[in-house]
Amino acid sequence: MARNILPRTVQRLIDEFARLPGIGPKSASRLTFYLLRGTDNLALDLATALQELKAHTRFCSICFNITEADPCVICGDEARDPTLLCVVEEPLDVVAIERSRAFNGRYHVLHGAISPVEGIGPEDLKIAELVGRVQQGAFKEIILATNPTLEGESTALYLQRRLTGVTIKMTRLARGLPVGGDLEYTDEITLGRAVEGRQEL
Amino acid sequence: MARNILPRTVQRLIDEFARLPGIGPKSASRLTFYLLRGTDNLALDLATALQELKAHTRFCSICFNITEADPCVICGDEARDPTLLCVVEEPLDVVAIERSRAFNGRYHVLHGAISPVEGIGPEDLKIAELVGRVQQGAFKEIILATNPTLEGESTALYLQRRLTGVTIKMTRLARGLPVGGDLEYTDEITLGRAVEGRQEL
Numbered sequence: 001m002a003r004n005i006l007p008r009t010v011q012r013l014i015d016e017f018a019r020l021p022g023i024g025p026k027s028a029s030r031l032t033f034y035l036l037r038g039t040d041n042l043a044l045d046l047a048t049a050l051q052e053l054k055a056h057t058r059f060c061s062i063c064f065n066i067t068e069a070d071p072c073v074i075c076g077d078e079a080r081d082p083t084l085l086c087v088v089e090e091p092l093d094v095v096a097i098e099r100s101r102a103f104n105g106r107y108h109v110l111h112g113a114i115s116p117v118e119g120i121g122p123e124d125l126k127i128a129e130l131v132g133r134v135q136q137g138a139f140k141e142i143i144l145a146t147n148p149t150l151e152g153e154s155t156a157l158y159l160q161r162r163l164t165g166v167t168i169k170m171t172r173l174a175r176g177l178p179v180g181g182d183l184e185y186t187d188e189i190t191l192g193r194a195v196e197g198r199q200e201l
Numbered sequence: 202m203a204r205n206i207l208p209r210t211v212q213r214l215i216d217e218f219a220r221l222p223g224i225g226p227k228s229a230s231r232l233t234f235y236l237l238r239g240t241d242n243l244a245l246d247l248a249t250a251l252q253e254l255k256a257h258t259r260f261c262s263i264c265f266n267i268t269e270a271d272p273c274v275i276c277g278d279e280a281r282d283p284t285l286l287c288v289v290e291e292p293l294d295v296v297a298i299e300r301s302r303a304f305n306g307r308y309h310v311l312h313g314a315i316s317p318v319e320g321i322g323p324e325d326l327k328i329a330e331l332v333g334r335v336q337q338g339a340f341k342e343i344i345l346a347t348n349p350t351l352e353g354e355s356t357a358l359y360l361q362r363r364l365t366g367v368t369i370k371m372t373r374l375a376r377g378l379p380v381g382g383d384l385e386y387t388d389e390i391t392l393g394r395a396v397e398g399r400q401e402l
Contacts (some may be wrong), residue, residue: 005299007269009257013250019243021235022228033293034222035254036267039313042220047251049214050244053236056210066237068208092234098206111238 010036032122062133064109064126066091074107081105085142087114087130087159089147090150097145105143107134114158122158130159141169148175206364211237229332263334265310265327267292282306284341286329286361290314290348298346306344309334314352315359323359331360335367342370 005064006014010032017028035043049117059065060072067073084105088094094107110125134142144159146152147179160170177186186194207215209231218229236244260266261273268274275281275295285306289295295308311326335343345360349355361371376394378387387395 005274005296007258007267008266009250009253009269013254016247016250022231027292028221029296030223031221032254033291035251043251043254046217047248049210049217050236050248052210053214053233053244056238066208066211066292068210073206090234091237092230095206120277166378188356
């Protein structure tokens with residue numbers, strides 16, 4: 001009954017917002033009514049941005065990151081180390097690592113991780129493309145920067161096996177205490193890894 | 202530098218999402234990459250819903266609720282009590298009260314509350330329209346259902362003064378403990394109101 005009170009177009013936008021991750025029905029209606037109250041431009045700007053998103057973006061044919069131009073700005077940047085390759089699950093991981101300013105090599109985006117539960121196998125990811133790239137390239141080190149989750153670890157293990165013999169050096173990102181974190185509130189597995197990986201001063 | 206890594210269209214959608222209330226830069230980029238990964242329809246459906254939102258909605262000329270048809274379904278519903286009027290701040294408040302199924306009268310949406318800090322005076326709200334409606338109508342009771350906040354209380358007080366003499370009975374929604382709430386965690390003002398408004402069994 002409460003649903004009928006809302007105009008169809010309003011309910012439709014609420015439903016569309018609620019399909020997005022992390023947005024429940026309450027947030028969805030708050031967003032919708034915020035847009036109703038706001039200037040016309042706010043809703044229409046968002047609509048235009050959404051329409052242009054897919055129209056103007058594609059995957060880089062080398063690293064499979066999201067890009068407008070092919071190859072992407074990273075693959076096309078001659079100043080970046082061509083002997084260092086960082087393998088990540090998602091384009092957002094590239095953004096995160098770039099933000100750290102700790103890496104100046106090339107990337108390869110897998111677009112997911114191996115997950116038998118969700119029916120995602122190696123053939124669903126950009127793994128064949130990675131192997132081909134490593135075989136052709138002159139990489140001296142491959143950083144397997146998949147997430148420190150069950151799926152990410154399995155994927156790293158799988159890649160390690162596939163790439164053994166093809167490349168010289170493979171590494172994983174360090175596991176330990178997050179900077180600014182609190183020892184008291186750190187889970188036991190992270191703390192265990194931090195103890196194992198302790199470094200001499 | 203990290204910004205340049207992202208394609209312009211991707212960054213633009215992130216920026217548009219981040220303009221919405223309750224969505225920070227991190228949620229905005231998560232939403233954007235979710236839409237990038239998802240089917241084309243998801244982003245385009247959302248775009249269409251946004252475009253249609255303003256094109257097909259207007260304010261009801263009687264109660265100022267959001268509607269597609271004028272008058273709205275509530276104002277046009279003969280089965281609802283025409284002697285009972287509930288005054289609320291926002292259209293979402295109508296949805297909330299309808300969901301409670303405890304009210305079967307008419308509504309009046311003010312579209313805000315009086316707030317000197319934000320420069321919102323009585324003339325910025327649908328108050329003149331309310332007074333006109335009350336003068337013409339045959340309302341026996343007006344529920345001033347503005348929020349239990351400083352702005353909502355001031356607005357209710359202002360309306361009470363404006364409507365004294367024009368109408369017979371004015372009420373406010375009961376204040377007290379929220380159902381399912383915990384006495385221990387209730388703030389002292391709410392608890393004070395709950396004690397004042399205690400009811401005999």
